[in-house]
Amino acid sequence: MPEVASGYVGLLLIADGLGDRPVPELDGQTPLEAANIPTLDRLAREGECGLLDPVAPGVRGGSDTSHLSLLGYDPYQVYPGRGPFEAMGIGLEVQPGDVAFRANFATVDGPMKTILDRRAGRSDLGTRELAAAVDGVQIEDVICRFKESTVHRAALVLHGPGLGDQVTDPDPHENGLPLLEARPRNPQDAASAKTARIVNAFLRLAFERWQHHPVNERRRALGIPVANLPLPRGPGRSPHLEPFQQKWGLSAACIVEVGLVKGLGRYLGMEVIEVPGSTAGLDTDTQAIGGAVIEAAGRHPFVLCNVKGPDVAAHDHNAPGKVAIIEKIDAMAAQIVTALGDRLILAVTGDHTTACTYGDHTGEPCPILFWGPTVRTDSVQRFGERPCAAGAVGRIRGTDVLRIMTSYMNVQEKFGA
Ligand SMILES: [Zn+2]
Numbered sequence: 001m002p003e004v005a006s007g008y009v010g011l012l013l014i015a016d017g018l019g020d021r022p023v024p025e026l027d028g029q030t031p032l033e034a035a036n037i038p039t040l041d042r043l044a045r046e047g048e049c050g051l052l053d054p055v056a057p058g059v060r061g062g063s064d065t066s067h068l069s070l071l072g073y074d075p076y077q078v079y080p081g082r083g084p085f086e087a088m089g090i091g092l093e094v095q096p097g098d099v100a101f102r103a104n105f106a107t108v109d110g111p112m113k114t115i116l117d118r119r120a121g122r123s124d125l126g127t128r129e130l131a132a133a134v135d136g137v138q139i140e141d142v143i144c145r146f147k148e149s150t151v152h153r154a155a156l157v158l159h160g161p162g163l164g165d166q167v168t169d170p171d172p173h174e175n176g177l178p179l180l181e182a183r184p185r186n187p188q189d190a191a192s193a194k195t196a197r198i199v200n201a202f203l204r205l206a207f208e209r210w211q212h213h214p215v216n217e218r219r220r221a222l223g224i225p226v227a228n229l230p231l232p233r234g235p236g237r238s239p240h241l242e243p244f245q246q247k248w249g250l251s252a253a254c255i256v257e258v259g260l261v262k263g264l265g266r267y268l269g270m271e272v273i274e275v276p277g278s279t280a281g282l283d284t285d286t287q288a289i290g291g292a293v294i295e296a297a298g299r300h301p302f303v304l305c306n307v308k309g310p311d312v313a314a315h316d317h318n319a320p321g322k323v324a325i326i327e328k329i330d331a332m333a334a335q336i337v338t339a340l341g342d343r344l345i346l347a348v349t350g351d352h353t354t355a356c357t358y359g360d361h362t363g364e365p366c367p368i369l370f371w372g373p374t375v376r377t378d379s380v381q382r383f384g385e386r387p388c389a390a391g392a393v394g395r396i397r398g399t400d401v402l403r404i405m406t407s408y409m410n411v412q413e414k415f416g417a
């Protein structure tokens with residue numbers, strides 16, 4: 001689709017893991033219902049509300065599959081597995097034909113037989129130097145790119161001809177179990193057999209270079225488990241996704257606190273903006289994020305913003321923490337609405353429900369509100385799971401959101417005559 005312009009700026013504001021279940025500690029309210037959110041309540045009153053199934057009713061979406069869906073890409077058609085997104089999120093390029101894995105720095109015993117600690121003490125001490133010691137090695141005709149991520153995490157990208165992604169994990173997924181050989185799922189699959197061979201050789205090479213690496217001598221001296229083995233898992237090929245601008249006719253910026261979603265934004269050709277003070281935790285600087293959104297809206301007609309805190313709090317069973325970060329997001333919404341005013345077409349929702357009582361993602365829908373000068377109103381007076389269930393938007397799916405927003409922005413091509 002060619003670039004379209006209407007003067008409006010679409011902002012899709014995702015409070016990560018926004019939806020929740022009633023929490024006994026909050027007198028049976030959800031964190032969103034319990035929060036003091038005067039701005040989001042006003043936007044709900046002035047706009048149109050509903051419930052959103054990020055992927056489909058009852059599906060416990062991940063942040064990656066849900067964001068794909070919310071940007072209009074059906075994850076059942078295009079989701080490549082976590083590996084490619086993880087890799088792209090930390091700045092490794094993933095090209096068509098590459099196979100990418102998530103990985104851990106792990107501790108294996110001397111003969112490289114038994115996994116002692118799959119996360120190498122959850123310490124990032126020296127992981128950058130260790131990654132640099134193996135990054136770029138060539139095995140057969142394949143270049144192995146390896147880069148550290150946060151704490152004990154990393155990513156591995158294999159770049160070369162004739163690679164398949166149907167390989168089993170060398171990761172036994174539990175401490176004290178033997179390291180496994182990567183194998184093709186189907187012995188006839190020569191491309192995946194090649195990938196398995198490269199992975200196994202890469203693990204041996206990394207073990208040899210890391211076992212007596214100065215970083216690990218330092219870790220031994222400090223009593224930290226050595227990081228002497230990369231443990232890759234979750235392989236996937238690079239996805240074939242239509243760039244966002246081509247799909248929707250809108251250039252876009254991406255201001256998000258989830259590495260996987262940064263990777264997705266980069267892959268879709270969005271401008272990925274890093275915000276100092278954005279920590280992906282409850283202490284994140286929402287005012288700085290709001291400022292970055294306002295600034296990006298001067299350059300792009302569409303902005304995706306994700307604040308991770310609500311999900312982090314809910315994973316920790318921390319309902320008061322989730323209430324507090326939702327209140328910070330409310331203040332950020334006020335800041336953005338004040339600055340952008342009548343130019344703004346806003347959608348506020350979550351990428352999935354993360355229930356404080358359960359400590360993980362669950363399949364209930366998230367509340368959603370649309371607000372802007374072209375948006376109709378309904379009778380909903382407050383932003384929350386229960387009030388939004390009565391809204392005029394009804395119950396929609398993630399893949400509906402961009403269609404609804406581009407219609408409100410008057411930039412959607414007509415379907416038919
Ligand atoms: Zn999420």
